[in-house]
Amino acid sequence: MRIVSISDADDPRLAPYVSIRERDLTGRSDGRFIVEGKVTLATLLERSLFEIESIFIGQSRLEPLSDILALLPQDVPVYVAPQNVMDEVAGFPIHRGVLACARKGEPLALDALLEAETLLVLNGISNHDNVGAAFRNAAAFGAGGVLLDEQSCDPLYRKSIRVSAGAALWLPFVRDGQGKDHIGRLQNAGFDVWAMTPRATAAELHQLKPSAKTAILLGSEGPGLEDALIDRCRPVRIAMASGFDSINVATAGAIALAHCHTCSVTGSA
Structure with a gap:
């Protein structure tokens, strides 16, 4: 040394x-x-x-x-x-x-993520703890990478790295562009994009079987995803107790990722 x-x-x-x-x-x-x-x-x-x-x-x-x-x-x-x-x-x-x-070196291009089976996609996530937790969850449940829009926090912020338990240092990610452009690129690459939303008309997560390529799209705390983004994707909701329809964004991502991981392991929905 x-x-x-x-x-x-x-x-x-x-x-x-x-x-x-x-x-x-x-x-x-x-x-x-x-x-x-x-x-x-x-x-x-x-x-x-x-x-x-x-x-x-x-x-x-x-x-x-x-x-x-x-x-x-x-x-x-x-x-x-x-x-x-x-x-x-x-x-x-x-x-x-x-x-x-x-x-940091040269940033990855989006093409580097498109061979993954499961991706986590973050849109407007401005809290460093949530970004770090999202990376930790993505790593825990086998996501192939994380895609962030340019409004989301930098995963290499010191606190984000710590909260991610170091996952932000090795899990491939791209932070660039806008959500609407990401959706188009992902869909063209064969991804079924699940927009997580509390909409009552959305498909319930536990009833879905992931596609061969699935991207889980999360919006910011509070307002969530814009309607225009949800309408371009498959709206998916997590069933909750009556009178409550909101959980932390990183927790929602963990539940959706765990569902996809379990389905891939067991081969069932």
Whole structure:
């Protein structure tokens, strides 16, 4: 490992880690993103789609992380600093004491997802926790990738990665364009697009058998999907108790993905 001891919070080598909370909120223009925590660091090193640039950890974390850090390419520096220096650089207490910086690289094209049997499609999902949870669910139930419109949150936002349990680092995704264009591309590629909606006239999920290629389309919390998008797809609803028709968007995605996964395993609807 290339260990570099840091004692000064103004060390220029730590520039990617300065005030990470504010930079997350305002967006990064340099193609970098930050990973936080031991679990996501392990995923970044073991199966990530992205190139790691550096690691920044507290002194007390060096020995406990030795097995994970042994996976690092020799040219990747591990910056090690006292906890107070790390907190000063980040701009808030880094209780986990583990950060890493990676590069996004060239984004995937939509064609890279079209061979999948099941896709999760997110439209206007503006909450980072929901995006992260959606990725975790997609990974858990075997989706081949995630397609997001450009209004949805960046899955490589630090909190989204953490909530996804690292799935956002290895599950293929495309974040670009508009929902109406996505639907057309998916349908032309042979996908049956299920628009999740509380409409009473929509088909009930448990009565459906997934097609050979199925895309599950989710809209934002509150307003949900626009009628114009739903009308271009197969409207599907999750049966709920009388007088209640709404659940968290990531939970709705999990239920629909689990149904598709179960059907693919058992061969039944």
